[in-house]
Amino acid sequence: MGVPEPLSEAEIEAALAGLPGWDREGETISRTYPIRYHAAVAAIVTIADRSRRVQHHADLDLRIDHLRASITTHDAGYRLTAADFDLARRIDAIVAAHQALPLD
Ligand SMILES: C[C@H](O)[C@H](O)[C@H]1CNC2=NC(N)=NC(=O)C2=N1
Numbered sequence: 428m429g430v431p432e433p434l435s436e437a438e439i440e441a442a443l444a445g446l447p448g449w450d451r452e453g454e455t456i457s458r459t460y461p462i463r464y465h466a467a468v469a470a471i472v473t474i475a476d477r478s479r480r481v482q483h484h485a486d487l488d489l490r491i492d493h494l495r496a497s498i499t500t501h502d503a504g505y506r507l508t509a510a511d512f513d514l515a516r517r518i519d520a521i522v523a524a525h526q527a528l529p530l531d
Pocket of ligand 1: 482483484485498499500501502503
């Protein structure tokens, strides 16, 4: 696998438009999910498994009632690449499957 190519501004904006809930800060995208702590722990295990398979990892910040995922591509000099948006979509699907329990 080669070094991933950074995306252009137009490509980043187009990718973000297809990912509701994700925000961009510079060359990082992030999303905060409301989710119960224990459900989030289970989601994180699945996210870790997926990350190993695709060799791309998010920064994950677990709090009592929410989980925040932040993604950039270290190998591209901390720039946004297609791998970041692919991972974001995978995390959306995984968290959605674990959000079934209401917050209270
Ligand atoms: C060798 C290994 O594939 C690389 O270090 C991968 C692992 N996971 C990664 N995750 C992220 N978010 N960015 C990377 O550049 C990256 N690189």
